[in-house]
Amino acid sequence: MFYKITLKFIMLSFFFSCNSVAQKKESFKIQKTEAEWKLELTELQYYVMREEGTERAFSSPLDKNYSEGIYVCAGCDVPLFYSKNKFNSGSGWPSFDVEIKGNIAYTIDYNIGVARIEEHCANCGGHLGHLFNDGPKNTTGKRHCINGVALKFISKNE
Numbered sequence: 001m002f003y004k005i006t007l008k009f010i011m012l013s014f015f016f017s018c019n020s021v022a023q024k025k026e027s028f029k030i031q032k033t034e035a036e037w038k039l040e041l042t043e044l045q046y047y048v049m050r051e052e053g054t055e056r057a058f059s060s061p062l063d064k065n066y067s068e069g070i071y072v073c074a075g076c077d078v079p080l081f082y083s084k085n086k087f088n089s090g091s092g093w094p095s096f097d098v099e100i101k102g103n104i105a106y107t108i109d110y111n112i113g114v115a116r117i118e119e120h121c122a123n124c125g126g127h128l129g130h131l132f133n134d135g136p137k138n139t140t141g142k143r144h145c146i147n148g149v150a151l152k153f154i155s156k157n158e
Contacts, residue, residue, distance in 0.1 A: 028105075030076050030124040041075065048147045049075055049126035052111070052118070057092025060148020065094075069155040071146075075126040078103050080151065081144065087136055089143055094151060096144040097135045104144075106131065119144060126150060 032040075037050050047053040062071070071081040071094070080103055081096040089095035105122040108115050109130075117131040128150045135143035 028121075028123060028125040032124075037075070042149070045074055045149045048149050049128075052109070052127040054129075055093075055147045055149050059092075060094060062094045062148040062151055062153055063092060064088075065153055067153070067155055069153055069158070071096075071151045071153055073103075073121040073124060073126055073128075074150050074152050075121060076124040077152065078121060078123040080104060080121065080128070081146070083153075083156075089135070089145070091143075091145055093129065094146045094148050095135070096146065097139045097142055099144055104128065119146070121150075 034050065038046055041049060044055060048055055065083075066086065067083065069083050070079050071083070071086075072079050079100050081099055085096045085098040087095055087097060099119075103122050105120045105125070107118045107120065109118040110116075119128040119131055120126060121128060127147075129144065129146040132143045132145060133141055135141050
């Protein structure tokens with residue numbers, strides 16, 4: 001009996017922790033080799049956007065940026081979020097309650113053992129962050145928790 005329970009647990013663990021690249025392969029408008037991405041992105045940007053890493057909380061200057069403008073993908077410059085939709089979540093990462101429709105792709109990841117909604121740039125596939133249901137209740141209730149290195153900010157004054 002113990003053996004059967006252990007075997008089922010192991011099988012479920014493999015199912016929920018499986019994170020193969022083949023599962024996440026999608027066709028994006030912008031296609032580049034990993035070598036090309038490494039030339040264009042900083043080491044931290046490559047880690048976050050191409051290897052689905054996470055920057056340290058509170059390390060991005062964009063977390064506390066409340067200037068008027070637009071946030072675009074650091075990999076391809078596609079518009080992702082308007083500054084009017086940014087809010088201080090206290091999480092240590094730039095947070096938004098509304099995305100620019102059609103420019104973000106969503107998948108489910110199990111990297112930490114539970115299902116999370118992962119966000120990617122719909123144009124180049126760069127990993128951005130995750131979507132949570134703990135955002136402002138007076139708007140969407142959503143929190144797009146985004147790695148600052150995956151974004152570039154373009155001020156309204158530019």
